[in-house]
Amino acid sequence: MKIAIKLFAGLRDRAGTGDLSVELPEGATVRDAIEAAQHNAPKKWAAPTSLMAAVNNEYVEFTDTVADGDELALIPPVSGG
């Protein structure tokens, strides 16, 4: 199944892209998708301990599963305001 991954802010800078598409087997988790994104990005990047993830605009746990067509957002520490 196909997952769209978006990277933001410092994470996008370090990965060298803000948009990735990864292929994952059924039952794959958010963590699996992050690992795939690390493999597929133009530049090597490490997931910070404070990384948050959202699927289809809702925050999720790394152990949650993803589904075909999901948009997974990788969210480094936010700093709005």
Add this chain to the structure above:
Amino acid sequence: MKIAIKLFAGLRDRAGTGDLSVELPEGATVRDAIEAAQHNAPKKWAAPTSLMAAVNNEYVEFTDTVADGDELALIPPVSGG
């Protein structure tokens, strides 16, 4: 000695005037001035327990003394804002 007394808001309404002048002996206190103001006012008025007093724009205790030429303000509960 002569003390100018100002009354405000509901107190002025009840006393029937906002301005009084009273004659007091040397050593008179704020409380003495208030009692004189009660005697001299056009209408009988009672000092509420929450009454505050200020002399020359500073809050004072009822036991403080007043001096010739002082302006004593009798301040019912304030309600600005």
Add this chain to the structure above:
Amino acid sequence: MIIITDQPLEPNILTDAVRDDTDGAVITFEGVTRNHNDGRGVEYLEYEAYRPMADEKLQELIDEIKDRWEIDKVAIAHRIGRVDIGELSLVIAVSAAHRRPAFESTLHFIDRLKQVVPIWKKEYFEGGDVWVGDPDSKRASA
């Protein structure tokens, strides 16, 4: 900036007065005449101030919150005379490097204003009026 006036208040003048490039937070508080209070309809308010004591006490409160919190500038305006529903009776603007002292000091300022600044509010409602907070002020027939 301390303004006591019988003219409509203009919040932007106060907010602009406290802005500074060193400040990350600016709060503007507006006290507005509500159309109801204590369960009955309010028609309008009338404020009275003892001046210049009111001005002096407002200055003391500005000094008090500047001593206690890390804030930059404070501006305050209070309207006196008749204030209609929806009109502003009070505007306070506070600037600070950070937001928390700005919030805490502004709230404290209003609490203290209602304790020590010689300004009184008379509420006019259908059929009467009352000096707010004065236990001896009876609801008078209009």
Add this chain to the structure above:
Amino acid sequence: MIIITDQPLEPNILTDAVRDDTDGAVITFEGVTRNHNDGRGVEYLEYEAYRPMADEKLQELIDEIKDRWEIDKVAIAHRIGRVDIGELSLVIAVSAAHRRPAFESTLHFIDRLKQVVPIWKKEYFEGGDVWVGDPDSKRASA
């Protein structure tokens, strides 16, 4: 009212949007770009938002504070893109019958915004830039 825009923010639009004759208190909070942070001079900021998630999270925060405090209306605007010194990055307006819930809920809203709303701030200073709050974002040479 939720606004995320790359245009200068206009606080009066938000304040006017929350006014109501039933409300006695209106707070307008402005977050302003300061000319310094962490002891160094700031030249300007740049904000990025993940939309529409940012809009949805702001709506959730509005619902959250309306559930928890007795407030009436909430309006929020966040600027994205480049924000120069002295310009507004954030405006929040809250109206309520009484002042205390207005203050508490506005402060809580900002605290939560900085935890959960996917908006990021890049600080440009002399000789570099940094994503604020990101431990892996190194000070880059200009």
